[in-house]
Amino acid sequence: MASKKKTPFDSVKVLEQIEEKFEMFQILNEEGKVVNEDAMPELSDEQLQELMSRMVYTRILDQRSISLNRQGRLGFYAPTAGQEASQIASHYALEKEDWVVPGYRDVPQIIWHGLPLAQAFLFSRGHFQGNNSPEGVNVLPPQIIIGAQYVQTAGIALGLKKRGKDTVAITYTGDGGSSQGDFYEGINFAGSYNAPAIFVVQNNQFAISTPRDKQTKGKTIAQKAVSAGIPGILVDGMDPLAVYAATREARDRAVAGEGPTLIETLCYRYGPHTMAGDDPTRYRTDDMDTEWEKKDPLVRFRKFLEEKGLWNEEKENEVIEKAKEEIKAAIKEADDTPKQKVTDLMEIMYEEMPYNLNEQYEIYKEKESK
Known part of the structure; x- marks a missing residue:
C-alpha cells in the first residue's frame, strides 16, 4: 500500500478552521429568552412593538394572499410564513433612503419600504402598474431570475458610493440562489469596489425541492464571503433580534465605507415554494415541519415581548384586524384598476x-x- 505523500501544507485543516469560525449568531432562543445580552440591539419598547406588529401583519398578509391566489384573484405568489424574522427584521434595520432589491419572495420588504399594497397585488397579476413604484420609494420590482438581483445590487451600491450617499443597497435570495453565477459575481464585484451592499441569503433549507446540502459542499453559505474578501455572518433567521442586529451592523459598516457584508439567515418556509403546484410533502417530512414550527419567529418574539409586558392578545388582534381591513381595501383597489x-x-x-x-x-x- 502506497504511503500518503507528505505536503508542506494542510489545506483540509485550513478549510476546517475557516468553517469553524462561522458559528450561528443568536440573541433569542426558541423560548424567547435572551441568550446573548451583550448583543442586544438598542431598540426602544415602541420599536420592539412595531417590529412585532409588522411581523404579525406580514403573516396575515401571507395567509390572505394564499387564499386570494386559490380564488384566482392573484397570480404568481411565493409564501413567506416562517421567514418573517429574516425578512422584516432585516428590513427594519434599514433607513428610508436605502435601496431594496428583492427576489420574488421578498414582496413584504418592499411593501414596508413604501410600495402600496394594491400595487403589490398588481405585480402578482402581471400588471405593469405593479412595477411603477411611487417617487421616493427606493425599490426595484421583485426579480424572477434566480440570483440576478445580486448583480443589480452591486451596481446600485457602487452608484450610491460614487454619488457620496450615506445609504446602502440590500438584496435577498434563497439558498438555491447562492449556487448561481450572479451570486458570486455580485459579491465579488461589490467587494472589489468596497460598495455599500448587504447581501442576504435566506437559507430556508430547500430550493424548491432541492435540499440545502445538495446545493454546496460548504458547511455554511456565509463562509462563501471569504472568497470575495468580505465579512460573512451566519444568523438564526428565526430570531428577529439577531437578524436586526446583524443587518444593522452591516449597514453601519457599509455607510462608514467598510464595504459589503454577506448574511446567511437560517430559516424555514412553512408553505410551498410557490403556489404554482409545488407540494412540499413530497420532499419534507412531518418531523422536519414540527421541528421548525417550534422555532416560529412570531411565537419566539411574542414570548419575549409578553415577558417584558409589551405585548398581549389584544394588541395582536388589533394588528390582525387592521391587516385584514387594509388587505380587503387593497385588493378592491387592484380590482378597480383598469386592465x-x-x-x-x-x-x-x-x-x-x-x-x-x-x-x-x-x-x-x-x-x-x-
Missing part, C-alpha cells in the same frame, strides 16, 4: 416609438377602442 392594454405596454416601453411599431400600435389602438 392593461397592449398599447399601454408599447407606450411605457419606449420614449419615442420605433417606426416599425407605429403601424402595429395604430392597429391595436383601433381594436381597443371598440
Whole structure:
C-alpha cells in the first residue's frame, strides 16, 4: 500500500478552521429568552412593538394572499410564513433612503419600504402598474431570475458610493440562489469596489425541492464571503433580534465605507415554494415541519415581548384586524384598476416609438377602442 505523500501544507485543516469560525449568531432562543445580552440591539419598547406588529401583519398578509391566489384573484405568489424574522427584521434595520432589491419572495420588504399594497397585488397579476413604484420609494420590482438581483445590487451600491450617499443597497435570495453565477459575481464585484451592499441569503433549507446540502459542499453559505474578501455572518433567521442586529451592523459598516457584508439567515418556509403546484410533502417530512414550527419567529418574539409586558392578545388582534381591513381595501383597489392594454405596454416601453411599431400600435389602438 502506497504511503500518503507528505505536503508542506494542510489545506483540509485550513478549510476546517475557516468553517469553524462561522458559528450561528443568536440573541433569542426558541423560548424567547435572551441568550446573548451583550448583543442586544438598542431598540426602544415602541420599536420592539412595531417590529412585532409588522411581523404579525406580514403573516396575515401571507395567509390572505394564499387564499386570494386559490380564488384566482392573484397570480404568481411565493409564501413567506416562517421567514418573517429574516425578512422584516432585516428590513427594519434599514433607513428610508436605502435601496431594496428583492427576489420574488421578498414582496413584504418592499411593501414596508413604501410600495402600496394594491400595487403589490398588481405585480402578482402581471400588471405593469405593479412595477411603477411611487417617487421616493427606493425599490426595484421583485426579480424572477434566480440570483440576478445580486448583480443589480452591486451596481446600485457602487452608484450610491460614487454619488457620496450615506445609504446602502440590500438584496435577498434563497439558498438555491447562492449556487448561481450572479451570486458570486455580485459579491465579488461589490467587494472589489468596497460598495455599500448587504447581501442576504435566506437559507430556508430547500430550493424548491432541492435540499440545502445538495446545493454546496460548504458547511455554511456565509463562509462563501471569504472568497470575495468580505465579512460573512451566519444568523438564526428565526430570531428577529439577531437578524436586526446583524443587518444593522452591516449597514453601519457599509455607510462608514467598510464595504459589503454577506448574511446567511437560517430559516424555514412553512408553505410551498410557490403556489404554482409545488407540494412540499413530497420532499419534507412531518418531523422536519414540527421541528421548525417550534422555532416560529412570531411565537419566539411574542414570548419575549409578553415577558417584558409589551405585548398581549389584544394588541395582536388589533394588528390582525387592521391587516385584514387594509388587505380587503387593497385588493378592491387592484380590482378597480383598469386592465392593461397592449398599447399601454408599447407606450411605457419606449420614449419615442420605433417606426416599425407605429403601424402595429395604430392597429391595436383601433381594436381597443371598440
